[in-house]
Amino acid sequence: MTTALKISTTEPFTDIPPPLGEVVAEYRIAVGDAIAYSVTAGQHIQIIDVEGSQCSDFLAFGGDRYHDPLDATVTRTLTGLAVPQAGLPSKVFSQSMQPLVEVVQDTCGSHDSFLLACTARYYEDSGYPGHPSCSDNFNRVLAPYGIAPRPGWPALNFFYNTSVDCHGVIGFEEPLSRPGDYVLLLAHQDLLCASSACPDDIDPANGWHPTPIHVRIYAAGQTFARAIGRRVAADWPLRLTQDSAFTPSIRQLTDDLVEYNGFWVPRSFAHQGDQAEYWALRQRAALMDLSALRKFEVCGKDAFALLQYAFSRNLNKLALGQAAYGCLLNPHGGIVDDGIVFCFDSTRYRYVGNCDTDGDWLRKIAQEKAWSVTVEAISDRLHNLALQGPFSRDVLKTLVPEVAELGYFSFIESQIHGITVLISRTGYTGELGYELFVHPQDGAALWEILSAAGQPLGMLPLGMKALDRARIEAGLLALGYEFDDLTSPYQAGIGWAVAMKKPDFIGKAALDAIRRHPPRVAVGLVLEGPEVAAHGQPVFAAGERWRVGQITSATFSPVLNASITMAQVVPEYAEPGTTVEVGLLDGLKRRVQARVGPLAAFDPTKSRVRV
Amino acid sequence: MREFTVSQPWDMAGADGLVAARALFGEAVDHLAPFQSMETTLDGLPCAVLRLCDRNFRVTYPGPFDQRVAAFSLNLWVKQLDWLGAIALPAESLPAIAALATVRAPHRLAPLPLHRAVPVQVAQTAVLIWHHHLGDRAALELHLARPQIEAFWALIQPSNYGSVSLTTALT
Numbered sequence: 202m203t204t205a206l207k208i209s210t211t212e213p214f215t216d217i218p219p220p221l222g223e224v225v226a227e228y229r230i231a232v233g234d235a236i237a238y239s240v241t242a243g244q245h246i247q248i249i250d251v252e253g254s255q256c257s258d259f260l261a262f263g264g265d266r267y268h269d270p271l272d273a274t275v276t277r278t279l280t281g282l283a284v285p286q287a288g289l290p291s292k293v294f295s296q297s298m299q300p301l302v303e304v305v306q307d308t309c310g311s312h313d314s315f316l317l318a319c320t321a322r323y324y325e326d327s328g329y330p331g332h333p334s335c336s337d338n339f340n341r342v343l344a345p346y347g348i349a350p351r352p353g354w355p356a357l358n359f360f361y362n363t364s365v366d367c368h369g370v371i372g373f374e375e376p377l378s379r380p381g382d383y384v385l386l387l388a389h390q391d392l393l394c395a396s397s398a399c400p401d402d403i404d405p406a407n408g409w410h411p412t413p414i415h416v417r418i419y420a421a422g423q424t425f426a427r428a429i430g431r432r433v434a435a436d437w438p439l440r441l442t443q444d445s446a447f448t449p450s451i452r453q454l455t456d457d458l459v460e461y462n463g464f465w466v467p468r469s470f471a472h473q474g475d476q477a478e479y480w481a482l483r484q485r486a487a488l489m490d491l492s493a494l495r496k497f498e499v500c501g502k503d504a505f506a507l508l509q510y511a512f513s514r515n516l517n518k519l520a521l522g523q524a525a526y527g528c529l530l531n532p533h534g535g536i537v538d539d540g541i542v543f544c545f546d547s548t549r550y551r552y553v554g555n556c557d558t559d560g561d562w563l564r565k566i567a568q569e570k571a572w573s574v575t576v577e578a579i580s581d582r583l584h585n586l587a588l589q590g591p592f593s594r595d596v597l598k599t600l601v602p603e604v605a606e607l608g609y610f611s612f613i614e615s616q617i618h619g620i621t622v623l624i625s626r627t628g629y630t631g632e633l634g635y636e637l638f639v640h641p642q643d644g645a646a647l648w649e650i651l652s653a654a655g656q657p658l659g660m661l662p663l664g665m666k667a668l669d670r671a672r673i674e675a676g677l678l679a680l681g682y683e684f685d686d687l688t689s690p691y692q693a694g695i696g697w698a699v700a701m702k703k704p705d706f707i708g709k710a711a712l713d714a715i716r717r718h719p720p721r722v723a724v725g726l727v728l729e730g731p732e733v734a735a736h737g738q739p740v741f742a743a744g745e746r747w748r749v750g751q752i753t754s755a756t757f758s759p760v761l762n763a764s765i766t767m768a769q770v771v772p773e774y775a776e777p778g779t780t781v782e783v784g785l786l787d788g789l790k791r792r793v794q795a796r797v798g799p800l801a802a803f804d805p806t807k808s809r810v811r812v
Numbered sequence: 813m814r815e816f817t818v819s820q821p822w823d824m825a826g827a828d829g830l831v832a833a834r835a836l837f838g839e840a841v842d843h844l845a846p847f848q849s850m851e852t853t854l855d856g857l858p859c860a861v862l863r864l865c866d867r868n869f870r871v872t873y874p875g876p877f878d879q880r881v882a883a884f885s886l887n888l889w890v891k892q893l894d895w896l897g898a899i900a901l902p903a904e905s906l907p908a909i910a911a912l913a914t915v916r917a918p919h920r921l922a923p924l925p926l927h928r929a930v931p932v933q934v935a936q937t938a939v940l941i942w943h944h945h946l947g948d949r950a951a952l953e954l955h956l957a958r959p960q961i962e963a964f965w966a967l968i969q970p971s972n973y974g975s976v977s978l979t980t981a982l983t
Binding site for chain 1: 827828830831834839842843844845846847848866867917918919920923924925928
């Protein structure tokens with residue numbers, strides 16, 4: 202009843218990533234086979250796809266005499282996710298709704314909880330009677346534990362790349378897992394587990410070529426950081442979710458953290474809530490962690506030439522100590538990323554954007570042009586807070602008096618209680634505000650100093666939920682919502698940030714054509730009634746069947762007491778005051794009238810940020 | 813120790829739940845996040861408003877709240893849930909209750925500030941603990957399924973640590 206056990210100290214496996222901690226047992230599941238194994242509460246289970254593109258179905262039984270099996274439907278219902286993720290909704294539940302295991306790390310992110318482990322019937326129906334199956338393999342290895350056989354086991358199918366399309370059809374493709382990808386699970390109780398190396402070789406489920414799976418069990422009492430693995434580009438290494446310099450301080454105040462662009466960020470703060478955070482931002486001051494932004498140092502005699510060519514704004518107008526918002530462009534006029542360029546001098550700039558790959562793009566351009574410039578990623582040396590709100594200046598000038606004179610989109614380098622900081626008068630909220638860039642080693646101290654300085658003025662820490670509400674009110678763009686690399690600045694609503702008078706820049710010819718009649722333009726909509734729209738919902742011409750655009754972001758604006766959206770509509774329906782209809786639900790059952798207005802529904806003249 | 817009185821709360825929910833709440837209690841109600849509450853008056857009578865979701869509210873109000881809301885002709889329902897019971901405990905009993913309770917993240921029970929609520933499990937019983945004023949004193953108002961009140965009551969009695977009297981609660 203016990204499967205092959207190999208101890209890593211005597212026969213280490215060299216084809217998989219090194220252990221994460223102290224290993225008490227490890228199992229190599231042969232191609233097409235399955236094993237059963239027991240773990241105790243507090244131990245971690247690491248399921249590794251050795252060669253990549255290989256499914257491993259997983260069962261767990263908890264409770265007295267293992268009578269309480271893993272239940273994927275219970276798990277989906279309680280987590281609200283198709284498959285639990287590392288982070289807050291991470292637990293895998295049993296039939297009796299007890300947590301069995303918790304996903305602690307996941308380097309693949311593509312798994313299945315809807316389908317059975319493969320069954321004999323599937324193979325029979327496909328013309329392969331007698332083909333081995335995961336379910337039969339599970340029956341065999343679980344029988345010694347008194348577990349009754351089933352023709353098909355509902356399992357958590359790791360690395361199984363399934364999807365449900367808009368017609369309700371469940372499909373599957375080759376797994377996304379690469380060699381060495383793994384899932385790390387924490388056992389919440391003593392468990393009997395079973396794992397398979399799926400034998401399916403008749404379809405793409407295992408890339409047509411089944412391979413082994415490796416299982417490691419780590420000793421109880423060890424702690425592994427929660428992390429989701431992301432690959433930002435095909436040629437980029439896996440990146441695990443990380444804490445910023447401020448996250449330990451933030452964790453004291455909330456357990457509600459989510460993964461955002463490779464960092465754990467707060468959604469809202471305990472006993473505070475996004476409403477209170479939002480009003481603190483609009484009426485007083487708020488402090489937020491924006492370390493997930495990516496920073497690049499652009500240096501050299503051709504630094505100006507590179508950014509003048511790749512960035513949409515005219516940097517000729519940028520003096521030392523000034524910054525400018527704009528976007529990186531591609532040759533067809535699409536937005537590679539939006540961000541801010543800081544000018545230190547004509548041979549030294551800093552670009553702050555959203556994507557790790559921005560640096561690759563800038564280096565590629567520099568290489569093609571044979572420019573003498575270096576582009577260095579410095580995100581790991583520079584984390585940043587945003588202090589925003591009408592009282593933000595009052596808070597900050599108690600620490601840095603010269604902030605009182607700092608102009609809009611200007612920056613200074615200064616000291617706060619001996620900590621070196623770069624302070625820019627920039628933000629993402631539509632309020633007067635500042636961003637403070639600091640070395641991570643000083644992050645915790647800076648958080649405490651700013652928190653203490655803001656407390657007398659009612660400053661609160663602010664999470665992503667409140668930030669999203671504020672940025673939508675202010676008409677500020679979000680990557681993946683308002684733009685991607687197929688969206689031009691004219692469609693996204695930042696045509697003003699394109700310096701068409703520059704002699705040459707990437708995408709100029711394409712943008713010159715697009716700006717005359719962009720396929721869509723960005724507008725703001727104010728809906729009738731309180732219902733909130735959602736990204737992707739259609740915008741119709743009033744009373745017509747046909748669409749004129751779609752919603753990109755939506756929220757309920759407390760300060761306006763109205764349901765608002767950012768939307769991209771055809772130019773013919775972009776005139777302020779035009780009445781359109783937003784299709785809620787399926788776009789047929791309910792349509793709500795909306796009025797076209799400025800992209801920023803709140804303070805469209807930006808008077809608050811310039812005060 | 814003074815005893816509390818607690819009345820059966822009113823629940824209000826629907827597409828226009830927030831519209832109704834703002835009309836009744838003013839803009840301040842939209843400053844509340846879920847599981848936060850405020851004390852106010854309605855037609856001169858004291859009431860407490862607990863926000864449970866964007867458009868769901870629970871209200872303690874001694875009068876016919878449903879009739880008060882009906883005048884708005886909005887898309888929502890108002891009722892007293894006959895399966896939901898309410899009991900009150902002194903605020904000082906919070907540590908004793910917290911010791912028995914488990915809380916699912918991201919909720920936190922320690923601390924539980926005034927005008928905040930949190931769903932917890934005490935043994936097998938699901939309880940919403942609401943920290944707010946009853947009369948002129950801060951107290952804990954506990955909401956749970958009516959059939960479980962008796963068992964819950966028996967469960968918390970051993971947690972009477974002497975200085976805190978749990979027996980002052982009224983249902």
